[in-house]
Amino acid sequence: MVLDIWKQIKKNKIDPVYMIYGTETFLINETKQLLIKQLLNEDELDFNYASYDLEETPVEVAIEDAETFPFMGEKRLIVMQNPVFLTSEKQKGKVEHNLKRLEAYIKEPAPYSVVLFTAPYEKLDERKKITKELKRNAVAGEAKRLTEPELKAWVRDRAGHEGVEIDEEAIELMLALAGSNLFMLTSEVDKLALYAGESRRIDAQMVDRLVARSLEQNIFTLIDKIVQRKIDEALRIYHDLLKQNEEPIKILAAIAGQLRLIYQVKELSRRGYGQQQIAGFLKVHPYRVKLAAGQARHFSDGELARTIEMIANADYQMKTGGMKKELLIEMILFNLNGK
Template identity: 25%
Template structure:
């Protein structure tokens, strides 16, 4: 069970620690935990008297800890939540004050810090004290290869049935912003009728991602040098640049061809070893194995140079500013014909 699942279960069962310090780059789980603290810790008639929400930009550790030492009114517990805690300064005085409180926290206070997008310095005593006490919770950014599985899991929890590869399509286009993904899934849940299957047509209509013309499909077409399909997709994406940002395409293709290079350099190793090195699920290795047949190591390396060249052109560096449509077209041509071109590497 994930750490966040344990925390949410403990909140529901009122098995609470005196202090929770959430930190890390992935805000989604921090926000989720805070939401459950706000909704599930106190009874509705206790919230007005015993629940305080502060923001880091408006307070400091000394003020928060002073409040934490007070006792609840008309109840057994008080809840203090500090949102955007990363905006509070944690100098030597504040660190010592927090360390002192952690050594003897007030049992009737539940103190929650939402310290998003940053981490405490693990070398500092206050971080060590929090960790040793089991009060420090780190929310790491999800790896790209984990996104489709996570999306599929979220859809299952929400009761959304989907066509094959929908989770991969959403992962490619929405990136690893879990909050954004969750919002899109909630919107899709609303528009889906009972028993309806989430397919490419619905995705295209409500999220703006074409089921046939997207970076996921372009990548597959390039992987097998399907020239007609690749140019067709590139043309569409260039014409619809709002829903197909070219920088996103560069990033996805750079990762894909970088992994082809890794595949070549690890040729002969077990699929599990290759997958771990790439940071992808083992099931994807067969796709890279097929792509590697079309792109030997030398050619895959040249594609990386092509992508860098296209990136510079998209920014107007060294050449006239080119439209996305032109760049998509040139990029696909050079990648498909990489074995015929001379590209400096």
């Protein structure tokens, strides 16, 4: 797991070859930044850091660079992006790679260089010899969505990195408000750390006051208000979104997405799937599944089916100019309230 690799890097226990693969861009980028911080100072960056896109450059060119002695420093960092030859995907362009040269290098890497392969792919082709060799000889980690406990640990660690403590209740609320996007969470934790000032502590009140609500979270809260029969508060959230210049068609799509998720979670739960299994099957974060499961208890299958059909009709009218877009969503909210 990437988080375990980070722990070792922070302890300055650095290996010669790393391979980070997966679709969580933040984790891939953060691994690269950690290696830069540990290996190079600002004066060395221009001389001892290089990045190659392997969709455009043969891998042997990057290897030659890794075999070059560092200048004005002790280590070189070579990043090799998009190693599409590790997947079953067809390569773009006509770049040919000398994979035998790569195999030889990873078995005997240069002691003065660190090589990082960043593979932003959902999965690698495990049948390929080069994939097997890299997994055998490199430190490999999958950059995948963090589980709820991992997310909480990551937020806690990020706050500690900024020199502040964060309460458990504050972490829970932050994840509920901002979602699971690591780029957004980083921004929010850093902002709260600055606001905490000399107290060096982030509490739930601070999070509630300062953390920006994502559109996804606003929609979740809006549906929650409908579940609680608080139509006035649901309408207030909707009008706030309009004031923030959110397009009605985008709001409608987000409402449809949340209701569809509730329907899917409800159905898969009935079939005996656990929340982690549902998250994997639907390719959404487990935290979203947990929240949707809570809302699913308040809707029957028939209510959800009718509501999704109503939203589909509203979407058609929005796109054909049948009625004012803002009013269409208000009508849906009133209908949902009456169920």
